[in-house]
Amino acid sequence: MIKKIQLPLQTMNLIAGFMIWVLLSSLMPFIKEDIAIPESKLALVTALPVVLGSVLRVPLGFYANQVGARVMFLLSFILLLFPVYYISAADSLTDLLIGGLFLGIAGAVFSVGVTSLPKYYPKERLGLVNGIYGAGNIGTAISTFAAPMLAEKFGWTTTVQFYLVLLAIFIAANFFLGDRKEPKVKTSLVEQIKGIYKNEKLWLLSLFYFITFGSFVAFTVYLPNFLVTNFELEKVDAGIRTAVFIAVATVMRPVGGWLADRFHSLILLMFTFGVYTISAIILSLAPSIAWYTVGCLTIAFCAGVGNGVIFKLMPMYFQKQAGIANGIVSMMGGLGGFFPPILLSVLFNITGHYAIGFMALSEVALASLILVIWMYYQEKIAITKKGMHSSAKESRLNVLNNRVKRA
Template identity: 35%
Template sequence: MSDQQQALAAGRGRNLALATLAFAVSFWAWNVIAPLGVRYADQLDLSSGQKSLLVATPVLVGSVGRILAGALTDRYGGRVMFTVLLLISAPFVLLVAFAGDQGSYALLLVFGFFLGIAGTTFAVGIPFVNAWFDKPRRGFATGVFGAGMGGTALSAFFTPRFVDWFGYGATHGIVAAVLVAVAALSWIGMRDSPAWAPSSDSVVPKLVAAAKLPVTWQLSFLYAVAFGGFVAFSTYLPTYLKDVYDFDLSAAGTRTAGFAVAAVAARPLGGVLSDKVGPKVITAVSFAGTVVMAGVVALQPEPEIPAGASFVLLAIFLGLGTGSIFAWVAQLAPAERVGSVTGIVGAAGGLGGFFPPLVMGATYNEQDHSYTIGLGLLMLVALAALVFSQWGISRSRGGSPSASRP
């Protein structure tokens, strides 16, 4: 075994664990507004559209910012980028609390916009953990790292409870302090893989080169549906459960956390299964299941067990897809472009989560307490993604038509 192989074997577990922790904490911060959406709606007398915009706004920067974060990771490495992004995010958590205390919807939107910086860490972690693992185990590695999206579950479960236990301002102070602590831990404990080499290319040409790869946009579409569906439900589900089932803030948060945990648990499974049978098969299962379960949810099954089981199954199918699609990225993206491709694909996933809450708010039938139209649109989009995943993906590294593993 070479010195590099020994170093990889010795460091991959620790660095994967730290990256997953940093990702989870940053996603908690990124999602800190959504679990309190009902509170803000009552406090500020928000319409359905205003409420939807508030919970969706952090998703916007967290999505688009991944393009730049991924390209910068190719140049500076994951250790630097995780540390910097966590530190930058902390003040905006506190500023969101300030806006809430002031009762200012405009300030909540502004600071929520910048809070989206916390959501860019996904594009840092994928190339970071990719470099620590050999190709046959990258689906596993990206799947485990992707489980850090469980930070949304932590936020959904703990944020409203922390507000009850410690108060509104103190809750945001705790989240900000955790961001700073994990930033310090990342700087001290993380190391970039010895197999990684910093890119000296300028950021813009790297992004242009990644954007020219057909596979970048093909996988972006699929990830926009799978991860976008997860983000949309994770941010909007408290509102949905209040409107349809009349759950209070804590009860809705608990059930949203259950949804997120199910999706998080399914993500590494999607990566592992993709290593074994190929991401194409697992992606097909994901989208087919999403079509079916979105239809079931639209029928408004009775609480608790029928509705709960329906949402959990929907979360599992979406989680499988988030794992399988990034296993596909690891297979098809050129090694020197993984960070840039990840940034673009990750941005598409986040943008996929930005629009559905707005659509759900716009199509909500207040008289019937129904989101049938929005869920019907999800079914159509997931069906289109299913068809495209089986017949529309270029099958070789970089997107040329030569044969490769499906």
């Protein structure tokens, strides 16, 4: 019974973690009314939780194999009580920066589930399983949708304190329902790193996830304030539109995993990055709100599919080093969400528009498309050579058998 509830439990853990991870960006239109934040620092405040949330994914993925998901989720949620309370009492930019940095723990819990859950399911179902778990991204949509509404009624400081109750609920849930007997992997961190750091697939998948999950995170933290300042939308309206973006990306993640269980994963990634390139070009043209919506939702669609496909490939390419490999790739995805908002802010201050930033995204997506095509044909060549080698070996065995018979 305990094993059967790990997928829903860990998915709910991820929802709670991601709700907390984007707390500052969800409430930023309200926070900046009470706390003076220079326009040049806004991107830093909202992006800072992504830093620790990215870097911590490596050790959390590793230790999830060592001590199990139950311990890691419990420890993470207990530690999060402190920065959430600290932010609820914040009255300066420094307070927001310090609290926001440690909110990153909430984003790091992603690598716990993707390391733990494959232990419970056969390989042919891992795309769907990791996709369902990854749908915990919907936590960001819940916060961007609900937090502004709560802040309108109760104020932003009380809204932040509501998240302390959420944390208490999940601490109790993991204590009683977490799997105490999860299989452990005791390979040392150094041995795991030695086993994968020369593997080119690790770094290619890191780049792909840097774009797909990175853009998901970047748009999540960047859209609420951008839509208010650039298109002069109401704060709640901006939150709802951001929530729709997140919802589309989240729904498409398990769909991407499901598709990867049935079709060639690399062909699916070709489609993903091809459409990505076109969508980013649309955004670079500084379009109206209607075309901007089309470009954003198309990127959300591609981000979701791409995220699902990549974590179908992870357990196929990395079995013995799943913890550290998942940690590194998911770390790169998180860092992909840190740099774009800051880059866009810098470029806007220099040029007065965001076109160059979105054009850069389209170029990186195009480069990824070319690399995926290269991977696809490399695998086809490897399969062909393996087939030829097997045929030659079989022919030699037939010759030897014939000689034996004649003898």
